[in-house]
């Protein structure tokens with residue numbers, strides 16, 4: 001069986017941290033590559049949360065091979081022990097990296113579909129030998145890009161989960177879209193501040209983003225009279241949301257939990273447990289009323305901030321043969337390692353091309369998108385994935401199989417998959433005695449200074 005011509009480029013979808021790392025690894029192996037980015041520049045998704053400070057230090061945010069490429073272009077590495085904002089991650093790393101990669105990074109280019117050339121998903125004949133056709137939309141019109149292999153690093157930022165407690169939009173949620181945001185509010189921005197000041201704001205979610213929003217909004221409440229917050233927690237208890245504060249090997253993420261706990265305890269915050277939103281109604285005074293499936297009601301709501309995670313866009317892959325876990329929508333072999341129903345301490349077992357490969361030969365999901373609906377993705381994971389996948393595409397199977405990753409342990413159990421009573425009892429993998437095998441880190445030692453041990 002022959003493969004598509006190696007003269008054809010590998011298409012990487014998305015110029016985020018994972019996609020650009022993939023391109024750097026492929027270029028270092030002299031494999032032709034094209035990166036297709038829908039946004040106006042590299043790191044477009046990260047730019048949208050540019051005001052948020054990362055909990056990872058610089059030492060965990062720079063891919064080692066990308067760093068080599070950048071160093072050759074005269075790049076000055078940031079202090080590895082400091083913590084950038086999303087905007088700084090873009091301006092000091094992703095933008096220079098895209099510049100160093102050159103014109104292989106195309107902006108304003110949205111991938112709408114990936115297919116096997118001239119074949120829908122039913123056709124098996126000659127499938128593995130056929131190149132891919134990547135369908136793209138640009139301001140100049142639609143076009144096809146022919147590819148030897150495709151790495152989908154398009155993330156999940158474009159697919160926030162709805163407020164609806166059963167995974168689909170609540171009744172009335174779409175009609176109330178003008179009052180619902182899926183972003184951590186940037187309260188230093190005057191218009192955003194005005195939107196929330198003096199208002200009754202509902203925050204839904206228990207992850208790091210929801211904690212950041214709670215901290216910001218309770219601080220706003222201290223300065224702007226009348227501001228109050230209702231926090232909707234789907235689980236029966238918030239204990240798990242604050243758990244891990246002292247155990248997280250990412251100290252900034254642990255500190256976030258502690259600060260959020262203090263904010264909730266001291267601020268004007270009403271917490272409602274077991275609240276799974278069923279409907280959103282607009283009252284005569286234009287304010288919203290939220291009703292849960294079990295009949296709880298929150299009324300007089302001005303704004304809703306929904307931070308309940310993300311889901312992957314699989315529509316553009318409908319003609320590609322995928323083998324995804326039915327729960328997480330992540331590659332089937334990766335799913336057990338990241339499933340919040342079984343394992344959500346954040347310590348991810350090393351994995352690479354073998355776990356990410358799909359029945360569609362030459363197609364890989366990497367980065368945030370490879371986690372499907374699971375949370376706790378770290379950029380470091382994406383760097384290791386792309387190193388391994390690039391090696392596999394280049395035919396270096398020994399390097400592809402090698403694992404060069406150690407991830408910090410978050411000590412935080414319980415993910416979105418846990419239902420009320422389960423989470424209240426703790427459990428999950430924090431109780432499990434077996435630690436994953438952690439293997440030597442493929443990050444240069446100078447970048448390791450300041451990294452959590």
Ligand SMILES: Cc1cc2nc3c(=O)[nH]c(=O)nc-3n(C[C@H](O)[C@H](O)[C@H](O)COP(=O)(O)OP(=O)(O)OC[C@H]3O[C@@H](n4cnc5c(N)ncnc54)[C@H](O)[C@@H]3O)c2cc1C
Pocket residue numbers: 013014015016017018019036037038039042043044045046049052053054055056109110111112153154155156157158209316366367368369377378379380382
């Ligand atoms: C608020 C917040 C804080 C975070 N903090 C940390 C942290 O401290 N440490 C950490 O390790 N991780 C953190 N993360 C996780 C972080 O998102 C990832 O580490 C990283 O951004 C994932 O990179 P990615 O390249 O996989 O996806 P993304 O960053 O989402 O990049 C995907 C890219 O693909 C593009 N794209 C999407 N669809 C298409 C399409 N159809 N065609 C073409 N292009 C497309 C997007 O515009 C985007 O540029 C944080 C996430 C959030 C939301």
